[in-house]
Amino acid sequence: MTATPPVSQPAVEALEETRARHGLLRYAATKAGGALVSIAMVIVATFFLFRLLPGDPVRALAQGRNMTPEQLDLERARLGLDKSLPEQFVQFVKQTLQFDLGTSYEYKRPVLDLIGERIGSTLLLTGTALVMAVSLGIWQGARAGWKPGSRFDKFSTAISLVLWSVPTFWLGLLLLMVFAAGVGPIPGVFPTRGISSVDAPEGFAYVLDVAQHMVLPCLTMVAVVYAQYLLVMRSSVLDEVGQDYITTARAKGLRDDDIRRRHAVPNALLPTVTLVFMRIGFVVGGAVTVEAIFSWPGLGQLFYEAIRVPDFTLMQGTFLLITASVIVMNTLADVVYHLLDPRVRSA
């Protein structure tokens, strides 16, 4: 060994690995901190937003009920509305941090319980729709972007532009009319509302029943959401097409399909998948609309009902939860992207 030992290749790699891991940890910590600040901002904004309400909330909720002034005062004290604004703020923050989202006026039950009951069906519907939309969008986008200007590409772009212009709820209405009510020769085969029949059977038949109820809402969500994945995947594949490594792969004599599948798509996939999570807020908006139309008993419908009544505690609670989870999803996507893409990591 000489005075300045040349560091062996594996050692360099190990060193870089450690550095990268530390960098990633620091990155993840920064992002998590940022997310916490964002959530704190949401809590503060929510408090002041819901204090903007014109009029007296107690009087509003007493509407249509016979309540004496004493009862109104009692209700005010129960909600903490007799205290000063700073005191109310401290109390609100404290309760929210303890996951106490208050009691719904409409259901007379804790908001958190209501959310807990509904969240499962939302995850089922949104999850299924998202997986289908992402796979379909990526598959079609990759094919369209690989041969820009081809007939398939033109067809894909046209269809995604049209779907992008279609309001989610209108598509839902159309599907309801055609496949649930039935038009002309098309029989109404799918139920119009809910997650299961009133006389739902047990066991496997129940699963089939739920699946049948899910077809139309799921279809609506997929159609609206998948268009943007298609466009994003198309443009990221398009970015790869001109790259040198593709030319190299061609020069090696690989088959066109192989180049696309094994070289271009994996590289183009990363930005697309991240964007899928980055735009999760858009999906959430779609879920609210779809659940409202098909009376799907999920979080979106709970939120929608809160707006219709209006039940401000329930609205506030669901809003907080939805926003916070969107922020968490975004942060996760950011960190995972960092973890997966060495180009970003080294930068």
Add this chain to the structure above:
Amino acid sequence: MSNVSWIRRRRAGARFWGKFRTRTAGMAGLVILVLAVGLALIAPLFIDSSVTNVVSGTSEKMAPPSLDDPLGTDESGRSVLEMVWWGSRTSLLIGFLAALLSMVIGTVLGIAAGHFRGWLGAIILRITDWFLVLPSLVTALVLAAILGGSTATIIVAIGVTSWPSTARLIRAQTLAVEARPYIERSLALGAGHWHITTRHVLPNVAPLLLASTTLEVASAIVTESTLAFLGVSANKTSWGTMLRGSYDWGAATAGAWWYILVPGLCIVIVVLAFTLCGRALETVLNPRLRTRAA
């Protein structure tokens, strides 16, 4: 001096129009838009707001298209054609004004975030990112529900939730413009913040702003109809309100396809026209996109 710059601008405008004219889809969108806006503007010459009055409907209820009512009637016997025509005024007005509001907020904050380095820019950027993450439809719903559903509040609700992407775009563009040497020259000659941002940055970002606003109008119209459909809008007529009515009165199960199809198609056609126009503008203005699309 201003004479010279105006001649130059007019020439640039003519060049731009020449390029835009070659894009078939964009031109098709523009024609539809001019038609739609024209129809909305001349509507008061033929009908007035009484077409939305529940008691003024004299025809048969939920009647299919006929010679008297070319597009059928709704649950109160009002003509769907007249309601769609009158409703286009609300939908387009809200679309334009909400996009305008979003553009103004986005431009001011975007230029500020790009121009003022240091803590001010950092704070604006942080706020922009925060708004960007919020689920915009959900936030707009809450805003509209809290503030009441008048036309003005719907515009505010849409504008306040949709500006962040414009702000990011404008900020990036501002950074690019301010890196150019003539800004340094301007600074050396004693230009202040106001002069730099309004005389140099703004004219440079304006074309891009036009494209992004056009696309923004499209999504504002969709958002407006969704808010109206979900019942937070107090507007008596807009395409979204009509669709709400069709849902409430069970038009889907009753097979009243005209009641669902007509307002929906209006939304899709107008939104598609704005989108095509906006994409064509983007392609013409962005050289990178132009070479790719060719």
